[in-house]
Amino acid sequence: MAFLQQATARPHHAYLFAGPEGCGKSLAARAFAAALLCKRGGCGECRDCRLALDDRHPNEFLVEPEGREIHVETVRSEVWHPAFRTAPEPGRKIFMIREADRLNPAAADVLLKVLEEPPADAILLLLSARPHELPETVLSRCHVVMFRPLAEGFVVRTLEGEGVSSALARLAARLAGGNLGRARRLATGVDGLSFRDVAVEALTRAARGPSGALAAADAVLDAAARYRKELTGNLGKELAPFLDERGRPEEAYRGAVRRLEERHKRRVTRAERDYVDWVLLAVSALLRDRIVAALGGGGELLINLDRIPDGGSVAVATRALAAVEEARAALAEDMNLNPRLVLERAFLRAGTAARDTDRREVVPAPWVHSATPPE
Numbered sequence: 001m002a003f004l005q006q007a008t009a010r011p012h013h014a015y016l017f018a019g020p021e022g023c024g025k026s027l028a029a030r031a032f033a034a035a036l037l038c039k040r041g042g043c044g045e046c047r048d049c050r051l052a053l054d055d056r057h058p059n060e061f062l063v064e065p066e067g068r069e070i071h072v073e074t075v076r077s078e079v080w081h082p083a084f085r086t087a088p089e090p091g092r093k094i095f096m097i098r099e100a101d102r103l104n105p106a107a108a109d110v111l112l113k114v115l116e117e118p119p120a121d122a123i124l125l126l127l128s129a130r131p132h133e134l135p136e137t138v139l140s141r142c143h144v145v146m147f148r149p150l151a152e153g154f155v156v157r158t159l160e161g162e163g164v165s166s167a168l169a170r171l172a173a174r175l176a177g178g179n180l181g182r183a184r185r186l187a188t189g190v191d192g193l194s195f196r197d198v199a200v201e202a203l204t205r206a207a208r209g210p211s212g213a214l215a216a217a218d219a220v221l222d223a224a225a226r227y228r229k230e231l232t233g234n235l236g237k238e239l240a241p242f243l244d245e246r247g248r249p250e251e252a253y254r255g256a257v258r259r260l261e262e263r264h265k266r267r268v269t270r271a272e273r274d275y276v277d278w279v280l281l282a283v284s285a286l287l288r289d290r291i292v293a294a295l296g297g298g299g300e301l302l303i304n305l306d307r308i309p310d311g312g313s314v315a316v317a318t319r320a321l322a323a324v325e326e327a328r329a330a331l332a333e334d335m336n337l338n339p340r341l342v343l344e345r346a347f348l349r350a351g352t353a354a355r356d357t358d359r360r361e362v363v364p365a366p367w368v369h370s371a372t373p374p375e
């Protein structure tokens, strides 16, 4: 990161931060943006730094996909127009484009026009886990910075540094498989570990039979709805720095406030799906720990370091795990699927696996025989 620090004095006009999902690109981009906006080169403490580190600086324009793509209208209104206008506050303008590989061709064309003749006070930061999917014309105009996957210890320390308790930071880092962004969302969700309590409860219910499986789906969706409601209440806090004493946006900040409101709306729309995914991820982790324990593993090999896994056979847990992972994949793939139906099906299958213990001799999971036998 040292060279980025030096780069703040004479930055290029466009950077591409490339690296796998969750490798810390966003974290680095936020820190870089703060350094570019801060009068002291990134002190980490002034108003510019704090707002930039929180993605809320009025001179910062954030573009992310809506649905599967980044649309041309978004690039026009959030990059093209503001790039050639005066910044809301004195200083540079930063354009951050997340998941830049999702720019559709028309959107990439508009972006290219800005990249070809960038205004002197504009800096573009593109982020992508699939940089090879970006048009060559865009790529060739960016200074590329490569990122590698993060070590679990780094993710834990980063979260601890952000005020997350050690226990939650370790669990979140494990659940997220070293993906910093996901770990942070898990660890800073409004109610901490509640998603895992919901997962434990759902698994217990699902094992009780078909009515239990349906009740498990209900419990997950209820918790997701509560999460969405709590998130809805957070907007006020985000907007506070830009409102006058009567709660209206100050003139210079109209655009910034509108952008924050729109982003918040997108997050609330996604909230229930995100929460359902966290719960399913936690269910997967519980089942995976059962498999590890059934094979004689434990301790540091577990994801849920603070829980003793429930007993059960490897084959049963494996079938349940497959059902849950299929549900996660289906929900991630198709935004139009009804989450209730997907959850019910997954818990019915997981529950059947838990009761149907005789089948395990007949259809073992393919890798059971090659696994290390219990000590």
Ligand SMILES: [Zn+2]
Pocket: 038, 039, 040, 041, 042, 043, 044, 045, 046, 047, 048, 049, 050
């Ligand atoms: Zn500062």
